[in-house]
Amino acid sequence: MDKQAQYSQLIQKRKACRLCSELTNPSVYENGAFDKEEHIGPWTRWQGNLDAELMVIGQDWGGEDFYVTYRGIGDDENATNKTIRELLTFIGVPIELPQRAHGGSLFFTNSILCLRAEGLTGRTKEGWFKNCSRVFLRPQIELVNPKVVATLGFKLS
Numbered sequence: 413m414d415k416q417a418q419y420s421q422l423i424q425k426r427k428a429c430r431l432c433s434e435l436t437n438p439s440v441y442e443n444g445a446f447d448k449e450e451h452i453g454p455w456t457r458w459q460g461n462l463d464a465e466l467m468v469i470g471q472d473w474g475g476e477d478f479y480v481t482y483r484g485i486g487d488d489e490n491a492t493n494k495t496i497r498e499l500l501t502f503i504g505v506p507i508e509l510p511q512r513a514h515g516g517s518l519f520f521t522n523s524i525l526c527l528r529a530e531g532l533t534g535r536t537k538e539g540w541f542k543n544c545s546r547v548f549l550r551p552q553i554e555l556v557n558p559k560v561v562a563t564l565g566f567k568l569s
Protein backbone atom coordinates (compact mmCIF):
# COMPACT_ATOMS: atom_id res chain seq x y z
CA MET A 413 0.00 0.00 0.00
CA ASP A 414 1.39 3.42 -0.90
CA LYS A 415 2.01 6.23 1.55
CA GLN A 416 -1.12 8.20 0.73
CA ALA A 417 -3.33 5.13 1.10
CA GLN A 418 -1.77 4.29 4.47
CA TYR A 419 -2.28 7.89 5.59
CA SER A 420 -5.92 7.84 4.48
CA GLN A 421 -6.47 4.70 6.55
CA LEU A 422 -4.92 6.38 9.56
CA ILE A 423 -7.18 9.43 9.10
CA GLN A 424 -10.28 7.23 9.05
CA LYS A 425 -9.04 5.41 12.15
CA ARG A 426 -8.58 8.74 13.96
CA LYS A 427 -12.06 9.88 12.97
CA ALA A 428 -13.53 6.74 14.54
CA CYS A 429 -11.32 6.76 17.65
CA ARG A 430 -12.94 7.27 21.06
CA LEU A 431 -10.12 6.07 23.31
CA CYS A 432 -9.97 9.31 25.32
CA SER A 433 -13.49 9.69 26.59
CA GLU A 434 -13.06 13.27 27.90
CA LEU A 435 -11.95 14.63 24.53
CA THR A 436 -14.06 15.42 21.50
CA ASN A 437 -13.04 14.00 18.17
CA PRO A 438 -13.13 16.68 15.42
CA SER A 439 -15.14 14.20 13.34
CA VAL A 440 -18.16 14.70 15.60
CA TYR A 441 -17.67 18.26 16.83
CA GLU A 442 -20.08 20.56 14.95
CA ASN A 443 -21.02 17.46 12.94
CA GLY A 444 -17.48 17.26 11.62
CA ALA A 445 -17.90 20.50 9.66
CA PHE A 446 -14.20 21.43 9.90
CA ASP A 447 -12.69 17.95 9.95
CA LYS A 448 -11.22 17.41 6.51
CA GLU A 449 -10.81 14.03 4.85
CA GLU A 450 -7.24 14.83 3.79
CA HIS A 451 -5.69 15.45 7.21
CA ILE A 452 -5.01 13.52 10.41
CA GLY A 453 -5.54 16.68 12.48
CA PRO A 454 -6.09 20.43 12.24
CA TRP A 455 -2.41 21.31 12.49
CA THR A 456 -1.63 19.08 9.52
CA ARG A 457 -3.90 21.32 7.44
CA TRP A 458 -1.15 23.93 7.85
CA GLN A 459 1.77 21.65 6.92
CA GLY A 460 0.93 18.14 5.76
CA ASN A 461 3.60 16.98 3.33
CA LEU A 462 3.99 13.20 3.61
CA ASP A 463 7.53 13.46 2.23
CA ALA A 464 8.63 16.18 4.64
CA GLU A 465 12.19 16.12 5.93
CA LEU A 466 11.14 18.01 9.06
CA MET A 467 8.23 17.01 11.31
CA VAL A 468 7.06 19.32 14.10
CA ILE A 469 5.00 17.83 16.93
CA GLY A 470 2.96 20.06 19.19
CA GLN A 471 1.17 19.05 22.38
CA ASP A 472 -2.41 19.36 21.19
CA TRP A 473 -4.19 21.74 18.93
CA GLY A 474 -6.39 23.37 21.55
CA GLY A 475 -9.98 23.60 22.56
CA GLU A 476 -13.38 23.30 21.02
CA ASP A 477 -14.11 27.06 20.90
CA PHE A 478 -10.81 27.81 19.21
CA TYR A 479 -11.44 25.04 16.70
CA VAL A 480 -14.77 26.53 15.64
CA THR A 481 -13.61 30.16 15.68
CA TYR A 482 -10.77 29.38 13.28
CA ARG A 483 -12.74 26.79 11.29
CA GLY A 484 -10.38 23.94 12.04
CA ILE A 485 -7.22 25.66 10.82
CA GLY A 486 -4.68 27.70 12.78
CA ASP A 487 -4.91 31.40 13.56
CA ASP A 488 -2.41 33.57 11.68
CA GLU A 489 -2.21 35.89 14.70
CA ASN A 490 -1.56 33.12 17.23
CA ALA A 491 1.74 33.79 19.05
CA THR A 492 2.90 30.16 18.82
CA ASN A 493 2.20 29.98 15.11
CA LYS A 494 4.03 33.25 14.48
CA THR A 495 7.03 32.13 16.53
CA ILE A 496 7.27 28.78 14.75
CA ARG A 497 7.20 30.56 11.40
CA GLU A 498 9.90 33.01 12.51
CA LEU A 499 12.13 30.22 13.81
CA LEU A 500 11.73 28.20 10.63
CA THR A 501 12.49 31.25 8.51
CA PHE A 502 15.59 31.83 10.62
CA ILE A 503 16.92 28.36 9.74
CA GLY A 504 16.09 28.80 6.06
CA VAL A 505 12.74 27.00 5.93
CA PRO A 506 10.16 29.70 5.21
CA ILE A 507 6.50 28.69 5.35
CA GLU A 508 3.18 30.50 4.90
CA LEU A 509 0.97 31.35 7.85
CA PRO A 510 -1.74 28.71 8.49
CA GLN A 511 -4.67 30.41 6.77
CA ARG A 512 -2.65 30.83 3.56
CA ALA A 513 -0.78 27.53 3.46
CA HIS A 514 -1.87 24.70 1.17
CA GLY A 515 -0.03 21.46 1.82
CA GLY A 516 3.34 22.97 2.65
CA SER A 517 6.78 21.39 2.60
CA LEU A 518 6.79 20.19 6.24
CA PHE A 519 4.61 17.94 8.37
CA PHE A 520 3.00 19.34 11.53
CA THR A 521 0.98 17.23 13.90
CA ASN A 522 -0.02 16.96 17.56
CA SER A 523 0.53 14.38 20.27
CA ILE A 524 -3.17 14.63 21.14
CA LEU A 525 -5.43 14.86 18.11
CA CYS A 526 -8.80 15.52 19.76
CA LEU A 527 -10.22 18.68 21.31
CA ARG A 528 -10.37 19.77 24.94
CA ALA A 529 -13.53 21.39 26.23
CA GLU A 530 -11.54 23.77 28.44
CA GLY A 531 -9.53 25.32 25.65
CA LEU A 532 -5.85 26.12 25.27
CA THR A 533 -5.20 26.56 28.97
CA GLY A 534 -7.05 23.42 30.01
CA ARG A 535 -5.41 20.42 31.61
CA THR A 536 -3.96 17.45 29.75
CA LYS A 537 -3.79 13.86 30.98
CA GLU A 538 -0.95 11.41 30.65
CA GLY A 539 -3.34 8.79 29.29
CA TRP A 540 -4.24 11.03 26.35
CA PHE A 541 -0.57 11.30 25.36
CA LYS A 542 -0.09 7.56 25.75
CA ASN A 543 -3.17 6.64 23.73
CA CYS A 544 -2.62 9.03 20.86
CA SER A 545 1.14 8.56 20.65
CA ARG A 546 0.81 4.79 20.46
CA VAL A 547 -2.07 4.64 18.02
CA PHE A 548 -1.46 7.70 15.85
CA LEU A 549 1.79 9.61 16.46
CA ARG A 550 4.19 6.73 16.05
CA PRO A 551 2.51 5.56 12.82
CA GLN A 552 2.74 9.12 11.47
CA ILE A 553 6.47 9.30 12.21
CA GLU A 554 7.03 5.90 10.61
CA LEU A 555 4.96 6.88 7.58
CA VAL A 556 6.55 10.29 6.90
CA ASN A 557 9.98 9.07 8.02
CA PRO A 558 11.42 12.60 8.35
CA LYS A 559 15.10 13.33 8.81
CA VAL A 560 14.33 15.53 11.80
CA VAL A 561 11.53 15.47 14.39
CA ALA A 562 11.13 18.60 16.51
CA THR A 563 8.86 18.54 19.55
CA LEU A 564 7.38 21.59 21.22
CA GLY A 565 6.84 22.03 24.95
CA PHE A 566 4.57 19.54 26.69
CA LYS A 567 2.78 20.15 29.96
CA LEU A 568 0.95 17.67 32.17
CA SER A 569 -1.44 19.14 34.68
Ligand code: SF4
Nearest residue numbers: 429431432525526544
Ligand atom coordinates in the same frame (compact mmCIF):
# COMPACT_ATOMS: atom_id res chain seq x y z
S1 SF4 B 1 -6.82 12.00 21.30
FE1 SF4 B 1 -6.07 10.42 19.87
S2 SF4 B 1 -6.21 8.47 20.99
FE2 SF4 B 1 -7.46 9.98 22.10
S3 SF4 B 1 -9.54 9.73 21.25
FE3 SF4 B 1 -8.54 11.32 20.04
S4 SF4 B 1 -7.64 10.26 18.27
FE4 SF4 B 1 -8.09 8.70 19.85
